[in-house]
Amino acid sequence: MATAAIEHHDAPHHHSSTGLDNTKIAVWAFIGSECLFFMSLISTYLIYKGRNLVGPLPHEAWTDPATGETFKAILNIPVTSASTFVLLMSSLFMVLAHSAVVRGDRKYSKIWLALTALAGATFLGFQAFEFTEFVHAGLTLKRNLFGSTFFTLTGFHGAHVTAGVIWLVTLLFIDMRRGLTPRDAGNVDVCALYWHFVDVVWIAIFTLVYLIQ
Amino acid sequence: MTEHSHHADHGSATAAHGEHHHPTWKEYKWVALILFVITVVEVAAYYIPAFVASRAFVPSLIFMSVVKFAIVVMYYMHLKYDAKLFRALFVGPLAIAVITVIALLFLFGQISLTG
Numbered sequence: 106m107a108t109a110a111i112e113h114h115d116a117p118h119h120h121s122s123t124g125l126d127n128t129k130i131a132v133w134a135f136i137g138s139e140c141l142f143f144m145s146l147i148s149t150y151l152i153y154k155g156r157n158l159v160g161p162l163p164h165e166a167w168t169d170p171a172t173g174e175t176f177k178a179i180l181n182i183p184v185t186s187a188s189t190f191v192l193l194m195s196s197l198f199m200v201l202a203h204s205a206v207v208r209g210d211r212k213y214s215k216i217w218l219a220l221t222a223l224a225g226a227t228f229l230g231f232q233a234f235e236f237t238e239f240v241h242a243g244l245t246l247k248r249n250l251f252g253s254t255f256f257t258l259t260g261f262h263g264a265h266v267t268a269g270v271i272w273l274v275t276l277l278f279i280d281m282r283r284g285l286t287p288r289d290a291g292n293v294d295v296c297a298l299y300w301h302f303v304d305v306v307w308i309a310i311f312t313l314v315y316l317i318q
Numbered sequence: 319m320t321e322h323s324h325h326a327d328h329g330s331a332t333a334a335h336g337e338h339h340h341p342t343w344k345e346y347k348w349v350a351l352i353l354f355v356i357t358v359v360e361v362a363a364y365y366i367p368a369f370v371a372s373r374a375f376v377p378s379l380i381f382m383s384v385v386k387f388a389i390v391v392m393y394y395m396h397l398k399y400d401a402k403l404f405r406a407l408f409v410g411p412l413a414i415a416v417i418t419v420i421a422l423l424f425l426f427g428q429i430s431l432t433g
Binding site: 123125129130133134136137138140141143144145147148151152154182186189190193194196197199200201204297298301302304305308309311312313316317318 | 341343346349350353354357360361363364370375376379380382383386387390391394395401403404407408410411412414415416418419422423426428
């Protein structure tokens with residue numbers, strides 16, 4: 106019995122009276138609270154949408170009546186579509202990393218974890234490029250309501266992606282040092298849940314902020 | 319690739335914890351493809367002025383977004399196969415959040431029943 110317990114995949118995890126893994130319960134509760142957090146930011150963005158007194162505006166050009174300066178539509182859909190594709194693919198890499206750890210395949214667990222972290226870092230690179238372009242185009246956090254709500258919403262999402270990348274790199278580091286075994290599958294699973302949640306938040310942001318005009 | 323026919327073992331190992339079947343590599347591949355196709359359709363719709371101007375534009379984009387959201391949650395986050403408590407912990411706050419957003423949008427006049 107004792108041997109069987111030790112050999113079990115998720116043996117290091119504690120289980121509650123529900124028979125479920127405590128860590129997973131905590132992560133799902135955390136994700137539930139994150140739903141409320143991001144919905145508050147999204148609702149703020151939507152409430153102020155179209156109520157800007159000055160440009161730049163997300164989907165249409167705007168001319169400053171005082172100076173005659175014209176600001177073009179600020180959103181760059183092709184660039185954001187590419188970053189969205191990268192983040193979607195990172196979710197596929199993540200499930201493959203998790204399944205490699207479950208199987209005890211150390212070679213592929215490293216490859217998929219590295220690719221997931223790389224995709225996350227690429228997404229952040231796209232976001233840094235986008236933010237820089239926006240600031241150069243005259244859109245700042247305090248320029249108008251769009252700037253305030255856009256940078257707050259996407260900035261917090263970017264911070265979550267950054268945390269996810271750090272988490273992934275940590276797992277990759279552990280994998281390289283001692284190797285992730287099937288006993289670690291639970292730890293990789295909770296990281297995967299967080300990473301996929303970051304992905305689904307972006308699915309909502311991409312549609313509500315970037316595509317709906 | 320041998321790495322991709324593996325989930326049955328994990329599924330049985332985790333069943334005792336209230337977790338059940340996990341999707342297979344084939345399912346993951348289809349999920350990725352479906353997500354990609356929906357994203358392409360969403361972006362393509364953005365570049366059709368007549369469709370953007372129509373009343374179907376916003377509902378169709380929201381519908382596609384909800385489908386993508388649900389697919390990732392059900393298959394990649396394997397909520398479809400997991401314990402009901404996990405589902406409750408996610409769907410409960412999500413439902414509260416969505417209802418609150420809709421109520422706020424009505425309250426601030428961003429959407430209305432009269433159009």
